[in-house]
Amino acid sequence: MxxxxxxxxxxxxxxxxxxxxxxxxxxxxxxxxxxxxxxxxxxxxxxxxxxxxxxxxxxxxxxxxxxxxxxxxxxxxxxxxxxxxxxxxxxxxxxxxxxxxxPYLPGVARLDRCWTESHLAADDAPLDAAGLHAALAAGRDVCLAPHAAARWRWEAAYPIYSIWDANRRPDAELPAELAWRGEGALLTRPQGQVQWQAIGPGACRFLDACRDGIGVAAAAGLALEREPGLDAAAMLGGLVQAGAFTSFH
Structure with a gap:
């Protein structure tokens, strides 16, 4: 042998x-x-x-x-x-x-896994936010590339973000009146530290579309289909500020 x-x-x-x-x-x-x-x-x-x-x-x-x-x-x-x-x-x-x-435990576990993947992801250059603003103002339909450390997840049935956040941070507690509805999460790693925030189904759909190479205009349309009434401009601004993207073309 x-x-x-x-x-x-x-x-x-x-x-x-x-x-x-x-x-x-x-x-x-x-x-x-x-x-x-x-x-x-x-x-x-x-x-x-x-x-x-x-x-x-x-x-x-x-x-x-x-x-x-x-x-x-x-x-x-x-x-x-x-x-x-x-x-x-x-x-x-x-x-x-x-x-x-x-039944919510697998969703919470997936957010723990998202944290690990975000923490270990490759370093990407930060987005040129001013350049993106100029391109959009000029009417360009650009494609946004998610940052290597960006992770997002939507769970339609359970408030996984609230449950996960309350159990991830030692000083956090669940709200006394937790609404039993779907929630989403975005994890990013600006300045080398994993951070997270709650996001809605439209933002998750927008990020899915960007990952798939779909342009901003069409991606925003898909986000609005998923979440009618969404302020797409505010959503995009929030994602950019969170460090969800690395570049555009």
């Missing part, structure tokens, strides 16, 4: 506890191997706790550890650095029987 085969068999034994290869099977039968496996799974669960703090705060340590260990056993890290571990955790929660009483 060459080194690559051994490595594959060893990883299979770590994640599944068994191996068809005699050498690896002999190794995995040792008591110390079980300790090694548990240490790896615990490291993955701890990484998930760090990467999904709002979910952890919502459900508590025992519940979270059980879900995180179950996820880790079926999802091997693809990088020794676990700062980005767990991209599939929100979908895992959406399918978990234990989470059915918390």
């Amino acid at each position: 060459n080194s690559q085969d051994y490595y594959r068999q060893f990883l299979h034994a770590v994640w599944h506890g068994t191996s068809a290869h005699p050498l690896v099977a002999s190794l995995s039968a040792q008591p110390a191997f079980a300790v090694y496996r548990n240490t790896i799974f615990k490291s993955c669960a701890d990484a998930l706790a760090a990467n999904y703090p709002a979910v952890l705060r919502l459900v508590g340590e025992p519940w979270f550890q059980g879900a995180a260990l179950a996820y880790a056993r079926g999802n091997m890290p693809d990088d020794a650095c676990l700062i980005a571990y767990g991209p599939g955790f929100p979908d895992f929660l959406a399918s978990a029987e234990e989470a059915r009483e918390l």
